[in-house]
Amino acid sequence: MSQLQKLAGHTVIYGASSILGRMLNYLLVPYYTKVFDTAEYGIVTEFYAYAAFFNVIYTYGLETAYFRYASINRNNEASIYSTATSSIFITSIGLSVCLSLFATPIVTLLQYPGKEYYVYWLSAIFALDAIVAIPFAKLRIENKAKLFAIARLVNIMVNIGLNLFFISFCSSVFKGDYLPTLKPWIEKIYNPGFGVEYVFLSNLIANALFLILLWRPLSQLRLRIKWHLLKPMLRYGYPILFTGLAYATNEMLSRGALKYWLTPNVYSGFTNMEVLGIFGAVYKLSIFMTLGIQAFRYAAEPFFFSQAGNKQSPQLFSKVMHWFIVFGCFIFLAISLNLDILKYLLRNPDYRMGIDVVPMLLMANLFYGIYYNLSVWYKLTDKTYYGTWITIVGAITTITLNYLVIPVYGFHGSAFVTLISFALMTVISYLAGKRHYPIPYKTLSGLGYITVTSIIAYLLLTIQIENFVLSKTLHFIVIISFALVVLRLEKDNLPAKTT
Numbered sequence: 001m002s003q004l005q006k007l008a009g010h011t012v013i014y015g016a017s018s019i020l021g022r023m024l025n026y027l028l029v030p031y032y033t034k035v036f037d038t039a040e041y042g043i044v045t046e047f048y049a050y051a052a053f054f055n056v057i058y059t060y061g062l063e064t065a066y067f068r069y070a071s072i073n074r075n076n077e078a079s080i081y082s083t084a085t086s087s088i089f090i091t092s093i094g095l096s097v098c099l100s101l102f103a104t105p106i107v108t109l110l111q112y113p114g115k116e117y118y119v120y121w122l123s124a125i126f127a128l129d130a131i132v133a134i135p136f137a138k139l140r141i142e143n144k145a146k147l148f149a150i151a152r153l154v155n156i157m158v159n160i161g162l163n164l165f166f167i168s169f170c171s172s173v174f175k176g177d178y179l180p181t182l183k184p185w186i187e188k189i190y191n192p193g194f195g196v197e198y199v200f201l202s203n204l205i206a207n208a209l210f211l212i213l214l215w216r217p218l219s220q221l222r223l224r225i226k227w228h229l230l231k232p233m234l235r236y237g238y239p240i241l242f243t244g245l246a247y248a249t250n251e252m253l254s255r256g257a258l259k260y261w262l263t264p265n266v267y268s269g270f271t272n273m274e275v276l277g278i279f280g281a282v283y284k285l286s287i288f289m290t291l292g293i294q295a296f297r298y299a300a301e302p303f304f305f306s307q308a309g310n311k312q313s314p315q316l317f318s319k320v321m322h323w324f325i326v327f328g329c330f331i332f333l334a335i336s337l338n339l340d341i342l343k344y345l346l347r348n349p350d351y352r353m354g355i356d357v358v359p360m361l362l363m364a365n366l367f368y369g370i371y372y373n374l375s376v377w378y379k380l381t382d383k384t385y386y387g388t389w390i391t392i393v394g395a396i397t398t399i400t401l402n403y404l405v406i407p408v409y410g411f412h413g414s415a416f417v418t419l420i421s422f423a424l425m426t427v428i429s430y431l432a433g434k435r436h437y438p439i440p441y442k443t444l445s446g447l448g449y450i451t452v453t454s455i456i457a458y459l460l461l462t463i464q465i466e467n468f469v470l471s472k473t474l475h476f477i478v479i480i481s482f483a484l485v486v487l488r489l490e491k492d493n494l495p496a497k498t499t
Contacts, residue, residue: 028163029284034347035167036196038274038281043196045280046110046259047122049252054122056244058092058130061237063137064379069233070141076229077141082222083229085134090225092130096123121200128207135217151213155206162202166190239384246391247368250398250421254414255280257402266410267353274350279411281346282354286361288335289328293369314439321373321439325446326486328366329453333482335362336457337475340468357415359457364415366450367422374429377437386432394425453482 032041066084070077099106103119112118139148170190173182191197211218258276267275335342336359343355378386398421405413433439456478465471 028160029281030345030347031163031167032199033281033345033351036277038277038348038350039271040196040277041281042259042273042275042277043112044199045255045276045283047118047200048280049255051122051126052248052252053245054095054126055129056241056248058095058126059088059133059244060091060234061240061244061384062088062233063133064240064384065233065237066134066137067141068236068379068382069229070138078220078222079226080229080233081134081138081220082224083226084233085131085221086223086225087230088130088134089223092127096127099123099126117197118200121204125200125204125207128204128210132210132214132218135214135221138217138220139214147216151210154213155209158209159202159206162205163198166198166202167195236382236384239386239388242388243384243391246388246395249395250391250418250425251368253395253398254402254406254411254418255283257406258411258414261403261406262410263407266408270350275410278351278354279357279414281351282358283361285335285339285342285345285355285358286365289331289362289365289369293328293365293372314437317373317376318440318442321370322442322446324369324373325366325449326490328369329449330479330483330486332359332362332366333453333457334479337460337479339461340471354411357412359461360415360419363450363454364419364422367419367426370446371422371426371429374426374433377429377433377439381437383436386436387429390425390428390432393428394421397421397424449486456482 032044036044062084066080070080073080100120100123103116106119107113107115136148136151139145170186171192173179173186174190174192176183194201255276258279259272262272262275270278339355339358343352346352346355375387378384398417401417401420402414405417409416430441430443460475460478465474
């Protein structure tokens with residue numbers, strides 16, 4: 001089997017589990033938009049935006065550093081694994097304790113007085129996510145994609161089940177709607193004053209199960225730190241920490257900023273928290289592009305490092321990029337032309353007012369995926385500080401432009417800023433990579449696919465066809481035609497089987 005086929009195979013496994021898991025998890029979006037009003041969902045959106053920053057801080061680049069050093073020193077992988085995991089375990093406990101100690105000033109600053117338990121639960125979630133990061137990475141580097149997938153799927157299904165149990169089942173029993181014999185038991189575990197709190201609590205319980213699901217890699221852990229192994233990993237990882245923070249800024253700043261920077265006249269009749277909830281819900285509709293990127297990332301990171309010594313790796317990386325763009329453009333087109341159906345996943349019509357920003361978010365995520373592909377050059381040359389500077393440029397762009405556009409254009413401006421920021425980072429990384437680690441990317445071909453699909457989507461979404469059946473038929477024909485044209489153009493580039 002060729003290396004490209006091997007990568008594709010692992011991506012399919014990660015992708016199948018991610019898509020199935022996320023689709024199951026995505027069922028919570030229509031559920032949340034039915035049971036929570038827009039302002040309540042805004043609380044979930046805000047806190048999970050902050051979670052993106054803390055997830056980066058808690059792992060501080062050691063996940064990627066582990067891939068790098070475990071790949072080039074397989075004989076010492078066990079010590080590298082224990083050192084990296086032990087370091088994250090110790091720092092995660094310390095960070096979560098600090099957050100808990102300052103819970104009161106934190107919730108006061110965020111305008112949630114008396115909700116200290118938000119901080120307690122979320123800090124525990126951050127710690128659990130971080131502690132299992134290296135064990136999950138170990139599964140990926142050992143090509144144990146199936147175990148990886150099973151653990152993720154169980155986590156998601158438990159999370160969904162707990163949400164339904166607390167928010168719907170317990171609530172109905174407590175109110176006496178049915179099963180009155182269970183009410184005394186439900187009263188012991190259910191708080192009728194909680195609403196979105198059960199979103200966080202369900203997440204916490206589901207994440208705690210990782211400690212059981214990952215018992216095999218965790219049982220191989222020896223809680224010890226070898227400083228001669230940790231120091232080079234920290235040197236390699238700290239730029240990735242800043243890169244991650246900058247990326248989180250690009251991805252999440254707009255959600256938190258809407259609460260403070262949005263002026264009342266932009267969305268008449270909606271409070272800032274309601275607008276934040278609407279944006280958070282429609283952002284979820286870009287999940288299909290995110291899923292593809294996440295599945296690819298899970299498979300690609302160990303793949304890139306394993307191919308570092310291969311003389312043909314530049315040509316291989318070029319093919320990987322090319323097919324990534326092809327599939328990404330297909331996803332972009334297919335989702336953009338079916339938003340009139342997907343919008344019904346948002347059960348409350350108030351949430352649908354932001355549906356028109358989804359194509360911009362899809363394209364922004366595609367550029368992020370391209371940027372991730374390009375990042376191979378600074379990771380393999382141990383010049384991760386370039387990634388830091390590139391994402392800092394993106395973060396500054398995001399902060400500056402959001403400050404200017406949110407008061408005028410709201411989350412519509414934020415979506416466009418996200419696209420601009422990721423596109424800018426992609427261009428900078430591409431130009432820098434040409435100097436330090438030349439890869440013969442099919443640049444014109446990739447730009448052609450992006451441009452053509454963008455134009456098609458814009459034209460078809462601009463032209464309003466009243467007849468729904470006629471509109472869907474036209475969109476279906478366009479999507480299938482695009483796929484057939486791609487197969488015709490790329491038939492000579494399909495990866496051939498090798499033994």
